[in-house]
Amino acid sequence: MINKLIENIKKTEAPIVVGLDPMLGYIPSYIMEKAVNDRGETLEAAGEAIWEYNKGIIDAIYDLIPAVKPQIAMYEQFGIPGLTAFNKTVDYCREKGLVVIGDIKRGDIGSTSAAYANAHIGSVQVGKTKLSGFHEDFITVNPYLGSDGVKPFIDVCKEEKRGIFILVKTSNPSSGEFQDQKVDGKPLYEIVGEHVAKWGADCMGDSYSYVGAVVGATYPEMGKVLRKIMPKTYILVPGYGAQGGSAKDLKPYFNEDGLGAIVNSSRGIICAYKQEQYAEFGEKNYADASRQAVIDMKEDIAGIF
Amino acid sequence: MINKLIENIKKTEAPIVVGLDPMLGYIPSYIMEKAVNDRGETLEAAGEAIWEYNKGIIDAIYDLIPAVKPQIAMYEQFGIPGLTAFNKTVDYCREKGLVVIGDIKRGDIGSTSAAYANAHIGSVQVGKTKLSGFHEDFITVNPYLGSDGVKPFIDVCKEEKRGIFILVKTSNPSSGEFQDQKVDGKPLYEIVGEHVAKWGADCMGDSYSYVGAVVGATYPEMGKVLRKIMPKTYILVPGYGAQGGSAKDLKPYFNEDGLGAIVNSSRGIICAYKQEQYAEFGEKNYADASRQAVIDMKEDIAGIF
Numbered sequence: 222m223i224n225k226l227i228e229n230i231k232k233t234e235a236p237i238v239v240g241l242d243p244m245l246g247y248i249p250s251y252i253m254e255k256a257v258n259d260r261g262e263t264l265e266a267a268g269e270a271i272w273e274y275n276k277g278i279i280d281a282i283y284d285l286i287p288a289v290k291p292q293i294a295m296y297e298q299f300g301i302p303g304l305t306a307f308n309k310t311v312d313y314c315r316e317k318g319l320v321v322i323g324d325i326k327r328g329d330i331g332s333t334s335a336a337y338a339n340a341h342i343g344s345v346q347v348g349k350t351k352l353s354g355f356h357e358d359f360i361t362v363n364p365y366l367g368s369d370g371v372k373p374f375i376d377v378c379k380e381e382k383r384g385i386f387i388l389v390k391t392s393n394p395s396s397g398e399f400q401d402q403k404v405d406g407k408p409l410y411e412i413v414g415e416h417v418a419k420w421g422a423d424c425m426g427d428s429y430s431y432v433g434a435v436v437g438a439t440y441p442e443m444g445k446v447l448r449k450i451m452p453k454t455y456i457l458v459p460g461y462g463a464q465g466g467s468a469k470d471l472k473p474y475f476n477e478d479g480l481g482a483i484v485n486s487s488r489g490i491i492c493a494y495k496q497e498q499y500a501e502f503g504e505k506n507y508a509d510a511s512r513q514a515v516i517d518m519k520e521d522i523a524g525i526f
Numbered sequence: 527m528i529n530k531l532i533e534n535i536k537k538t539e540a541p542i543v544v545g546l547d548p549m550l551g552y553i554p555s556y557i558m559e560k561a562v563n564d565r566g567e568t569l570e571a572a573g574e575a576i577w578e579y580n581k582g583i584i585d586a587i588y589d590l591i592p593a594v595k596p597q598i599a600m601y602e603q604f605g606i607p608g609l610t611a612f613n614k615t616v617d618y619c620r621e622k623g624l625v626v627i628g629d630i631k632r633g634d635i636g637s638t639s640a641a642y643a644n645a646h647i648g649s650v651q652v653g654k655t656k657l658s659g660f661h662e663d664f665i666t667v668n669p670y671l672g673s674d675g676v677k678p679f680i681d682v683c684k685e686e687k688r689g690i691f692i693l694v695k696t697s698n699p700s701s702g703e704f705q706d707q708k709v710d711g712k713p714l715y716e717i718v719g720e721h722v723a724k725w726g727a728d729c730m731g732d733s734y735s736y737v738g739a740v741v742g743a744t745y746p747e748m749g750k751v752l753r754k755i756m757p758k759t760y761i762l763v764p765g766y767g768a769q770g771g772s773a774k775d776l777k778p779y780f781n782e783d784g785l786g787a788i789v790n791s792s793r794g795i796i797c798a799y800k801q802e803q804y805a806e807f808g809e810k811n812y813a814d815a816s817r818q819a820v821i822d823m824k825e826d827i828a829g830i831f
Contacts, residue, residue: 242638244637245650245651245652257652257653262652262653262654262655262657263652263655263657264650264652264657264659266652267650267652292634292638292641294632294634294638294639294641294642294645295638295641297641297642297645297659297660298641298642298644298645298650298659299645299650299657299659300613300645300657300658300659300660301606301609301610301613301659303645303659304606304609305606308605308606326632326633326634326668327599327631328631328668329597329599329631330696330697330698331698332549333547333597333599333600334599336597336599336600336602336603337599337602337603339603340599340602340603340604340605340608345550345569345572345603345604346550347550347562347567347568347569347571347572348562348567349567350567350568352567352568352569352604352605353605354569354602354603354604354605354606354608355602355605363631363633363668363670364670364704365668365669365670365693365696365704365705366693366696366698366700366701367696367698367700367701367702367703367704367705368700368703369698369699369700369701370698370700388670388671391635391670391671391672392635393635393636393671393672393674393675394674395671395672395673395674395675396671396672396674397672398672398673398721399669399670399672399714399717399718400670400672402707402709402714402717403709403710404707404708404709405708409704409707409714412704412707413704416703
């Protein structure tokens with residue numbers, strides 16, 4: 222699946238991923254009203270509205286981008302109907318040829334990590350039948366529990382040729398509280414990065430590993446160091462745009478082959494029509510506003526090479 | 527909800543929590559076969575079998591214990607039908623008066639952490655209607671992303687009078703890989719523990735905080751230190767029984783008031799009928815075997831005081 226991701230990136234000439242992280246406040250009122258008219262003020266209405274909103278955006282942008290990253294929390298908060306919308310979104314994106322990175326940040330130990338891996342990038346067996354609960358191509362994984370917690374995910378990656386991105390240095394202001402703590406002079410995120418490189422070494426696609434890393438755009442100096450520590454690791458870079466990272470900060474995350482990183486934008490794309498810059502599109506054309514925002518982001522990022 | 531947990535512990539005289547972590551291999555064949563006959567080899571059959579199996583155990587043990595801890599990964603692997611079984615289990619346990627600790631180990635940043643908190647211990651709003659997707663009393667939280675990631679959970683705890691247990695030192699063999707790394711001579715888990723104590727200080731029940739911690743039974747020396755660092759923090763202790771922790775290791779986790787810790791057992795209780803010790807009960811009486819295993823665990827743990 223890392224090969225497919227790279228192929229998609231080359232084809233679209235866009236090392237970007239669009240975060241499908243819907244909030245009800247982002248959804249145009251006509252979509253929300255129709256859902257509530259049909260189903261009342263229910264979780265089902267929220268799920269239906271999210272799915273309609275997502276579908277509009279996906280239809281408008283799928284030919285421009287290699288991948289999407291739905292944030293499962295935004296669906297999980299609406300319970301079963303929300304997760305049903307998550308599944309519909311994932312399946313629809315895959316039908317459109319997009320690589321789907323489930324931003325689920327799961328992490329546990331042993332058989333529990335294996336259950337999460339089977340849930341999202343693997344399968345379970347009922348009797349003689351293999352079945353999948355969720356259907357992402359990649360997922361994000363939290364490493365706090367150590368190798369026991371991460372290995373079961375990697376086993377499933379090998380078997381299914383799917384992938385993971387492990388949190389190394391997150392984009393938020395307080396990420397340093399634990400991640401930057403110095404161990405014999407070396408920050409913890411570097412130690413985690415070394416583990417990621419090691420874990421990924423025996424799980425290689427053609428040129429990059431199935432085991433990637435998350436490193437926030439908001440810390441470019443650290444990104445530069447981590448790029449060197451993990452040369453064969455694809456880096457998923459959140460924090461561009463709304464969170465404060467700019468294009469000029471992104472260069473250190475890429476290798477000299479122009480590959481090795483994929484930059485996420487969520488709100489900046491999916492809620493473009495609410496920004497001054499794209500306000501002229503209006504609510505009815507929210508998906509066209511998202512398309513224009515993707516085109517502008519591609520241009521912005523192309524400028525760094 | 528921490529007051530309710532303590533009240534339940536005092537009433538049952540049992541500082542224990544039963545992990546409802548069903549694997550299909552644990553489920554008696556007559557339950558599994560009925561589900562597959564009714565629904566085929568589907569995720570729905572798995573969900574139905576899990577729910578029937580759980581209900582038998584809950585009916586057999588609810589009067590003996592204060593709380594249960596369903597591990598969501600074991601349900602999530604069966605997709606939407608699995609999570610439907612999770613919801614039914616949580617709701618049924620609450621009807622029976624049990625405190626429900628959702629072992630979900632979520633953690634993200636800002637609005638995403640808020641979404642997870644709203645999903646599991648809070649609510650969302652659709653129009654003018656407040657709704658809940660999942661309905662636990664407590665959940666477990668991963669702290670790797672720092673305060674930004676944890677604070678949104680604490681905000682919901684305050685509002686809803688529900689609680690969280692933050693991972694400090696987990697029970698698995700490789701938990702030390704990152705958690706034990708020494709920062710100026712002090713292991714990271716102690717630094718996390720200090721944060722937990724600080725975060726919990728402004729979120730107090732009558733005698734303990736709504737913000738608890740997870741510390742594995744497999745590391746009693748560390749448990750002793752953490753008990754002192756977090757005097758008002760309830761400690762959820764996994765790793766007893768199947769993972770190798772024994773009753774004599776548990777004393778340091780408790781305060782002098784005999785409170786302050788709650789010990790989890792999962793497999794040891796829910797899959798008791800497959801152990802030699804309880805084999806005489808047989809598959810048909812799996813729930814009675816679980817009841818006997820609870821009685822034995824209570825006695826074992828009472829012996830430490």
